[in-house]
């Protein structure tokens with residue numbers, strides 16, 4: 284009998300379709316779209332070729348690919364670095380629901396608090412495991428340190444007493460046996476190590492600056508567009524002396540552009556941007572690194588700010604930004620991009636400016652440095668506006684929140700915590 288090829292093919296097709304379905308083939312497109320949307324891509328973006336995207340966006344595509352592959356162990360090295368808050372939150376909820384294991388390296392404290400169920404610290408060439416998120420780690424570490432310090436102090440006391448006893452009765456024949464057994468005990472003792480000293484608190488003070496006028500900067504009827512792309516439309520805003528503003532919002536909204544406009548580094552299509560009386564500003568942005576002299580050492584570059592600071596003080600500031608000991612003699616030319624931005628940031632803090640404009644200052648910092656920067660800003664008597672996607676940092680340093688919406692500059696007059704509460708209420 285003749286083989287019915289059609290039947291064979293139909294069977295084959297059914298079998299393949301079943302496999303395809305089992306592998307999730309039919310949902311793949313929908314899942315891909317959902318992941319990419321979560322990362323901030325628009326529907327039109329999905330059809331654009333990769334080479335049209337900047338490095339940050341390509342990073343997101345790579346992250347999206349990983350998330351879609353769902354490996355049984357996902358390793359993520361600083362996945363939030365180029366993401367804005369909305370996208371970070373999306374990755375957070377994705378990871379919270381991720382069925383398999385993942386290990387993530389990150390300096391974003393809020394992110395770690397949301398996704399981590401275990402925290403591993405590398406210290407003194409050892410791995411220290413903590414069974415909780417970052418906040419848990421911090422509390423537990425302090426507790427462990429307190430316990431260890433206690434045990435250490437108690438043991439030191441016992442050792443001292445024993446040594447005193449040995450010293451006192453060494454030559455007494457009647458006590459010879461006791462002295463011997465105590466010497467033995469001393470030898471046997473398992474020494475508790477003292478708690479390793481944490482970095483000493485930074486004693487850095489901004490020097491007193493000239494007092495600016497009450498209005499530090501103002502924008503009136505600002506119009507800004509790049510060709511067909513409108514960023515600001517009839518936007519107005521005012522920065523007053525003492526304002527501590529965080530400018531937040533999705534990538535591409537125009538945050539960097541707005542900072543550059545205020546700093547006078549970017550022309551507008553219409554409108555007015557005015558700096559107040561006696562304002563001297565310092566601007567920090569990653570694209571500003573060209574201002575560094577490549578053949579200077581870090582130390583000479585810091586000296587160049589002109590501020591009357593002792594070498595000790597300059598070194599302590601370099602230390603804040605992770606340049607310790609001989610690092611300060613490295614030439615700027617050999618530094619990585621991240622290291623250069625830390626030098627530039629240190630210079631901003633050393634300048635005697637009374638108005639700081641900081642575009643994503645925490646990007647190349649680790650958590651200790653972010654913390655130090657936050658503390659430094661909190662005791663800064665001047666005015667600043669900064670762009671950041673680090674929620675914990677923003678919560679610590681801002682008393683006003685700015686965001687760009689419908690080409691306007693919107694202001695929420697409160698902290699980030701109050702802002703998110705207000706945002707949830709109004710949603």
Ligand SMILES: Nc1ncnc2c1ncn2[C@@H]1O[C@H](COP(=O)(O)OP(=O)(O)O)[C@@H](O)[C@H]1O
Pocket residue numbers: 509512514532533534535536537538539540541
């Ligand atoms: N010099 C430029 N020429 C053309 N487009 C630009 C230029 N600078 C920025 N843009 C575009 O303007 C938009 C806002 O950019 P930017 O201010 O860097 O946003 P944000 O800092 O909020 O991520 C982006 O879509 C960006 O691609």
Ligand SMILES: [Mg+2]
Pocket residue numbers: 538539540642
């Ligand atoms: Mg930007």
